[in-house]
Amino acid sequence: MIFVTGGAGFIGANFVLDWLVENDEPVVNIDKLTYAGNLESLASLQGDKRHIFVQGDIGDADLITRLLEKYQPRAVINFAAESHVDRSIHGPEAFVQTNVVGTFHLLEAVRAYWNELEGDSKADFRLLHVSTDEVYGSLAKDDPAFSETSRYEPNSPYSASKAASDHLVRSYHHTYGLPVLTTNCSNNYGPYHFPEKLIPLIIVNALAGKSLPIYGDGQQIRDWLYVKDHCSAIRRVLAAGTTGETYNIGGWNEKPNIDIVNTVCALLDELRPRTDNQSYTGQITFVTDRLGHDRRYAIDARKIERELGWKPAETFATGIRKTVQWYLDNHEWTANVQSGAYRDWMETNYQN
Numbered sequence: 534m535i536f537v538t539g540g541a542g543f544i545g546a547n548f549v550l551d552w553l554v555e556n557d558e559p560v561v562n563i564d565k566l567t568y569a570g571n572l573e574s575l576a577s578l579q580g581d582k583r584h585i586f587v588q589g590d591i592g593d594a595d596l597i598t599r600l601l602e603k604y605q606p607r608a609v610i611n612f613a614a615e616s617h618v619d620r621s622i623h624g625p626e627a628f629v630q631t632n633v634v635g636t637f638h639l640l641e642a643v644r645a646y647w648n649e650l651e652g653d654s655k656a657d658f659r660l661l662h663v664s665t666d667e668v669y670g671s672l673a674k675d676d677p678a679f680s681e682t683s684r685y686e687p688n689s690p691y692s693a694s695k696a697a698s699d700h701l702v703r704s705y706h707h708t709y710g711l712p713v714l715t716t717n718c719s720n721n722y723g724p725y726h727f728p729e730k731l732i733p734l735i736i737v738n739a740l741a742g743k744s745l746p747i748y749g750d751g752q753q754i755r756d757w758l759y760v761k762d763h764c765s766a767i768r769r770v771l772a773a774g775t776t777g778e779t780y781n782i783g784g785w786n787e788k789p790n791i792d793i794v795n796t797v798c799a800l801l802d803e804l805r806p807r808t809d810n811q812s813y814t815g816q817i818t819f820v821t822d823r824l825g826h827d828r829r830y831a832i833d834a835r836k837i838e839r840e841l842g843w844k845p846a847e848t849f850a851t852g853i854r855k856t857v858q859w860y861l862d863n864h865e866w867t868a869n870v871q872s873g874a875y876r877d878w879m880e881t882n883y884q885n
């Protein structure tokens with residue numbers, strides 16, 4: 534039995550789906566179902582006894598304590614977070630609440646549970662905290678990529694709150710000996726991605742005939758990783774990582790935003806041409822830049838390859854084609870997100 538928090542979000546849902554394909558070990562999925570939580574992403578697990586969904590907050594230590602005692606998991610993987618930089622600029626408080634205070638309460642509940650474990654259960658227990666490359670701040674064009682020893686220099690309320698959570702996790706290992714692992718990953722893309730983030734937003738807006746907003750000059754660089762590769766990396770770190778260590782996860786795939794948008798447009802031109810046969814690139818609009826916009830992120834993922842033998846299976850070309858095709862094939866999922874109908878999914882469809 535493992536616990537996954539935030540398993541109705543983009544990466545968490547992909548993780549739960551892949552986990553139950555890879556093995557039969559049940560998952561207790563604890564998610565608050567904020568606007569970013571979408572049980573429709575887990576629709577294929579309806580009736581699957583290996584998936585136990587609990588609507589709840591990682592900051593609710595009593596709930597987490599009760600669940601830990603009831604299910605006795607061997608591991609907890611913490612995906613739960615507020616994750617969107619733009620939202621953190623407009624309303625940072627929820628980021629501090631969930632990412633900092635919530636993680637703190639989760640750590641306290643897990644520490645108390647772990648303290649009571651004995652023998653192999655205690656020795657084998659793991660808490661894996663899922664974090665981001667954004668904690669390292671922004672790189673200049675020729676700077677080396679972020680390694681596990683790069684200094685934390687978070688620039689947005691989102692990255693600052695994630696940095697704070699990473700520090701708390703680290704301190705629980707150093708101070709109490711809690712067996713923790715931390716992963717810092719670059720930008721993910723793939724199925725079930727909420728269309729407020731760049732890639733799904735571009736796909737959805739393009740198909741709806743809307744403008745494709747590019748912040749500033751579009752030359753900001755991100756490293757992009759297909760979400761299923763992130764999930765396989767997490768499984769690998771959980772299985773073989775050394776507790777107390779952090780692992781950077783990346784796709785070796787740095788690209789400026791404008792290139793990403795042009796690639797998505799070219800794929801849509803091929804797979805779902807506009808009725809007027811013009812390119813979707815005609816919908817690109819340069820808009821006011823994000824406040825404090827980080828210029829470049831890049832991940833040095835050599836440690837996880839060297840020590841744990843992990844590297845991404847997808848290239849950007851294969852991953853982005855699968856992603857665009859997924860959005861074309863799953864119009865209903867996107868339509869329900871846009872109409873808000875996904876928020877009724879629990880009441881109407883979910884019987885867990």
Ligand code: NAD
Pocket residue numbers: 538539540541542543544545563564565566567568569570571589590591592611612613614615616617631635663664665666695717718719720721722727
């Ligand atoms: P997401 O916003 O899609 O999903 C977050 C999930 O957490 C949602 O289902 C939401 O309902 C849930 N949640 C929020 N607050 C909660 C709370 N207090 N208690 C319980 N559940 C709560 O995010 P994502 O993109 O899937 O990211 C998952 C994790 O991975 C985050 O910790 C994020 O910082 C990290 N990460 C994301 C990326 C990326 O590119 N998306 C890259 C690196 C790391």
Ligand code: TYD
Pocket residue numbers: 617618619720729730731732734746747748751753754755790823
């Ligand atoms: P985003 O997907 O929000 O991820 P993050 O900010 O965590 O990297 O944004 C990715 C990049 O795309 C980032 O540099 C901001 C930019 N961006 C746009 O240019 N236009 C948009 O509409 C969005 C949402 C993002």
